[in-house]
Amino acid sequence: MARDAASTGRVESEFDSEAPDLISDIWAAKSELDSVRSYLGPEAFVTLGVLIVVALGWLGWILGKPPAPARAAAPAAPAAPIHANGLLAGKYETIRVIGRGGMGDVLEARDQSLGRTVAIKRMSTRIADVGAQGRELMLQEARTVAQLHHPAIVDVYGLIEEGDTLYLVFEFIRGKTVQQLLAESRRLSVERTLEILKPVCQALEFAHSRGVVHRDLKPSNIMVTEDGYPKLMDFGIARRIADKTPIQAEAPKPQGGFDYIHTRTIVGTPLYMAPEMEQGVVCKESDIYSLGICLYEMVTGERPFMEPATAFQKIQMDYLKPTLRVPELPAALDELIGSALQASPESRMHTVKEFLERLKAVAKPAPKGRIA
Numbered sequence: 001m002a003r004d005a006a007s008t009g010r011v012e013s014e015f016d017s018e019a020p021d022l023i024s025d026i027w028a029a030k031s032e033l034d035s036v037r038s039y040l041g042p043e044a045f046v047t048l049g050v051l052i053v054v055a056l057g058w059l060g061w062i063l064g065k066p067p068a069p070a071r072a073a074a075p076a077a078p079a080a081p082i083h084a085n086g087l088l089a090g091k092y093e094t095i096r097v098i099g100r101g102g103m104g105d106v107l108e109a110r111d112q113s114l115g116r117t118v119a120i121k122r123m124s125t126r127i128a129d130v131g132a133q134g135r136e137l138m139l140q141e142a143r144t145v146a147q148l149h150h151p152a153i154v155d156v157y158g159l160i161e162e163g164d165t166l167y168l169v170f171e172f173i174r175g176k177t178v179q180q181l182l183a184e185s186r187r188l189s190v191e192r193t194l195e196i197l198k199p200v201c202q203a204l205e206f207a208h209s210r211g212v213v214h215r216d217l218k219p220s221n222i223m224v225t226e227d228g229y230p231k232l233m234d235f236g237i238a239r240r241i242a243d244k245t246p247i248q249a250e251a252p253k254p255q256g257g258f259d260y261i262h263t264r265t266i267v268g269t270p271l272y273m274a275p276e277m278e279q280g281v282v283c284k285e286s287d288i289y290s291l292g293i294c295l296y297e298m299v300t301g302e303r304p305f306m307e308p309a310t311a312f313q314k315i316q317m318d319y320l321k322p323t324l325r326v327p328e329l330p331a332a333l334d335e336l337i338g339s340a341l342q343a344s345p346e347s348r349m350h351t352v353k354e355f356l357e358r359l360k361a362v363a364k365p366a367p368k369g370r371i372a
């Protein structure tokens, strides 16, 4: 029966050319064996006969084998290559690297389709090497921030996946981080600090009311726009409190009636991280702790705990009171920071609202000296 060449392909054409050669080879071998038969005994003849039968069986198996399926077609090239025309995802023209953080580079880019500037965070190779966990952090960041629309929270516009690389597309903020502001002027006045932290507190309150803990609050994650409006970013390691991961039996459980999650993944920045986070416990009070550290750094220009900022230092509350660093600061600031930096979340201030109210009260009476 004639076979369809296209369906049988290379394997069938090999059968056609090889089969006659194999038959003639075997018959040639058989006649040679016949000629030596007389020199050998009947036992040797039987052995050789078996060999011939095996060879013929092998030939039969080859000829009877069904043709191999045609080679699978190569997967079609993606309709729109991610870097088509030098544009990421076909629409983002990358302009320059504007920053570099723990998660990767941050690029300024232009969305050609909407004609707006965006910030794109590219997951670094180092994080990509972490594998599924690093990837999940990025995806979690996108999902969490996508749900939080607030004027003081940097919007996330989209997520692009390219092989092992992930790109997060954010609202572009023209301005400076609080870290940059502190690098320029060392410290800020209490009033300026309140101006910056007020919207940040409102954004955190909003996030907490939706069960989201930021978990990485620090000066480099607060940007102040050129118009002076603060924006909180990088909910990268935030998790919804509702999204509880299994609690480890051996880990200490915080007492008291507050919501918390227990996670096996400890992520954050030690200098700003609440001590319970080092044991995998995360609650909204953890953000209040970081807020206290930010406040301390903004008004004094120093961090309360020097590196490595161990849990022991934090539990001992082993830091200089702000007024000992900057004597003109109001004493009420020492108390506010003391309440925020309580080592145990049970004895710490419980709401961002209270933190803000107390900060407003501290800023009200004119400080003895204006700083920035």
Ligand SMILES: Nc1ncnc2c1ncn2[C@@H]1O[C@H](COP(=O)(O)OP(=O)(O)OP(=O)(O)O)[C@@H](O)[C@H]1O
Pocket: 098, 099, 100, 101, 102, 103, 104, 105, 106, 119, 121, 154, 170, 171, 172, 173, 174, 177, 220, 221, 233, 234
């Ligand atoms: N949406 C944005 N708009 C403008 N600039 C941004 C934006 N996001 C980040 N940047 C810039 O990129 C820098 C790096 O940000 P990134 O969040 O990656 O690092 P980080 O905050 O220093 O560290 P971490 O990775 O721990 O958050 C920032 O300091 C800021 O200057």
Ligand SMILES: [Mg+2]
Pocket: 101, 220, 221, 233, 234
């Ligand atoms: Mg950041």
